Amino acid sequence: MNFHLKVWRQKDTNAPGTLEEYEAENIPAGASFLEMLDIVNAGLTRKNIEPIQFDSDCREGICGTCSLTINGIPHGKGRGTTCQLYMRKFQDGETITIEPFRADAFPVQRDLVTNRxxxxxxxxxxxxxxxxxxxxxxxxxxxxxxxxxxxxxxxxxxxxxxxxxxxxxxxxxxxxxxxxxxxxxxxxxxxxxxxxxxxxxxxxxxxxxxxxxxxxxxxxxxxxxxxxxxxxxxxxxxxxxxxxxxxxxxxx
Amino acid sequence: MITSPSASARTGPCPGWLWLNSSIGKKTVVAVTGIALVAFVIGHLLGNFTIFLGPDAINAYGAKLQSLGPLLWVIRLALLGILVAHIYFTMKLWQENNAARPQKYLASNPVGTTVFARTMRLSGLIVLAFVIFHLAHFTVRVVDTSYATMHTMLDGHEVHDVYKMVVTGFSSGPVVFIYIIGLFLLTFHLSHGLSSLFQTFGITNRRIRQNYETAGRVLAWALYVGYISIPVSIYFFGLGKGVLQ
Missing domain, CATH: 1.10.1060.10 (Alpha-helical ferredoxin)
Incomplete structure (x- = not known):
């Protein structure tokens, strides 16, 4: 599957951030949202671009470390954490906007990583x-x-x-x-x-x-x-x- | 151990002040003042219904209210105080809420909320404008100054002809339009407000929430139907046409 990503990039807490556009290509439908980002990051690293920073830990839906606001919904559509969101839930070729969790009490540390x-x-x-x-x-x-x-x-x-x-x-x-x-x-x-x-x-x-x-x-x-x-x-x-x-x- | 000084050793701001300045305290003030205002809205509607009993009924009702004298002013000032507190605490909450979410999502996707909830402040402010118009219209009578000179005889006394004033007022298309819109926004406001206060007081659980949300909406719409029945009866169905001749 292929996706068009708009990802929030921000250097540090005080720097202004912007949405950058990336292509996610050849993503298996069975990949989780975080695995999709891993694949995109591997591609970015090969091109010498700083990979997208995001939080994750257990990747089995129990620790609460992963975040991401996907198309305006924290953890994306459907019940469950971002790590339990699979790419088959999206349309092929869909544009996906990824922003950090937004709250004044959760300052963005870098890209999609927030300090909770x-x-x-x-x-x-x-x-x-x-x-x-x-x-x-x-x-x-x-x-x-x-x-x-x-x-x-x-x-x-x-x-x-x-x-x-x-x-x-x-x-x-x-x-x-x-x-x-x-x-x-x-x-x-x-x-x-x-x-x-x-x-x-x-x-x-x-x-x-x-x-x-x-x-x-x-x-x-x-x-x-x-x-x-x-x-x-x-x-x-x-x-x-x-x-x-x-x-x-x-x-x- | 969760620190909490014993009652005698407590220093700093008094607990009442702490409660009033907490997020839950402010919300509770908005809910309590909201209940008082809804109680007024219900009582006001019941009084208004005397118009359907004929000119003498509503004129007697109006004369009775006026005869309360100082007590009427106590009630008016109390209502004003309640309204001011309702708006002041809402604005304070609004200010804090804006500060708590300075950066909005670029891909906004409101989930779980209703349009009634999201427009509370806007609907409330429009209702405030409507209330000011309504007071200017029928209480201070500056929209049409001829209202002030309408008098009639009731049981041998000269009283203000409320019936004729209301019928004259609602014979104007633009005025009826303002009332229908203003009251609609009040209904919008109460659709969320009436159910919201149960949550704020904590009279809730997963089972009963649907019930009080429905009940709140039904009451809000019942008030709407009740209130607009008067301008609609006058403007569209010719209630009280006789007094205008």
Whole structure:
């Protein structure tokens, strides 16, 4: 298959970037999007052109390292990460525009590589449990209802790729933060700190310069892990409840 | 450990201020003021419906509101304050949102969103312009100054002839057009706003979202039909034609 690529090239964070055009020729239909870029890069290297820089790691859809906004959609069309997007999903001869994830909190480092450390700092603000709970408890020794376990699991599916913030017209990271808050806040190990966790993580999120949620639900539409936007509602409720407790002078 | 100073050792800005300045706090203010404004819109429509009960009903309703005196001004100022807060916090959110996404995608492809959601600020500002026109038209009566001199007798008292004013007002094609468009944008605004507030308050889960989104849209369109029924009845179906002779 052949494709006409328009790729964002940018030398470093402060340099202005532009869309450069490249031809991707003789691409197997079974190649993943990243493998297609690998092939293009091999060609560029042969021609002594600096290859296109992009993020990738596990290439099996679980690590959340790959990014890319393909034709305006983070991770491209369809559910899943860019590494799980195959070229057979595109038309032969199609023009494909590839841009980095866009959000002020995700500065472009080079070409399609963005610095998503803002998410790490949000996690550092409270996306964990403080007390060591020992080794895995005996199954069923801590009863958790199936409903709660399923919900926590759906939230825990978040791989922290940043597609939600990249898709959001407001550059908001609410889906990511709400997934972490929900996942930890629902389970017995995370519950004792749920108030301070939501306060701390939301404040860090604001500080990082992520935008505010306008309930567009673009995040949910692109999330490769299928995290539902209902978790954002849940976080809104928990944040306000925790804030009220704090206003009343209660220990949170 | 997730740091959180105990209540007694807490320093820095007060928790209320922190909440108000957080992204969720600002959104909540917009939602709460939005509910108050929708409550007003519903009450206003119910009052308007007295026009279908004849001149005496709406004139008595108008006279009753005027007789509230100072209380009427308290309500008006409260509504103004709510409106100002609604717009102020929206503009603040808008400013932050623009700063959070300075570089737009060259290949833009909005997914998941609705046209109602994407045009909230625009529809809101047009509705604001419409509200100002509406106040100038029927409350301050500067669009057609003859409205102010329309009086009638009701139970032995001279009262403002609201019925004649409304019928005269909606006998003009351009005015009816402005109302139909202005109210349509209000409906547009509420189509997203009414469902959005459930999400902002967190009264949501995957199961009920579709329900409140539908309910919000139905209420928004019901309000539209209710409101335009008055200009449409007057302009197209000749309601109250008799008073103009």
């Amino acid at each position: 450390s803002a998410f790490d700092r949000v996690i550092q603000a409270g996306g964990y449990i403080s007390e060591r709970t020992g080794s895995a408890p005996d199954a069923n020794s801590v009863p958790i209802s199936k409903v709660i376990a399923d919900q926590a699991m759906d939230a825990a599916a978040c791989i922290g790729c940043g597609a939600c913030a990249a898709a959001c017209p407001n550059g908001s990271a609410m889906l990511f933060v709400s997934a972490k808050v929900t996942h930890l806040g629902l389970l017995p190990q995370g519950k004792p700190e749920k108030n301070r966790r939501v306060l701390s993580m939301v404040r860090q999120m604001d500080e990082e310069g992520f935008g505010n949620c306008s309930n567009y639900y673009a995040c949910e539409a692109v999330c490769p892990a299928g995290v539902p936007a209902a978790f954002i509602g849940r976080m809104n409720r928990e944040f306000t409840a925790a804030s009220v407790k704090e206003m009343l002078g209660m220990s949170v």
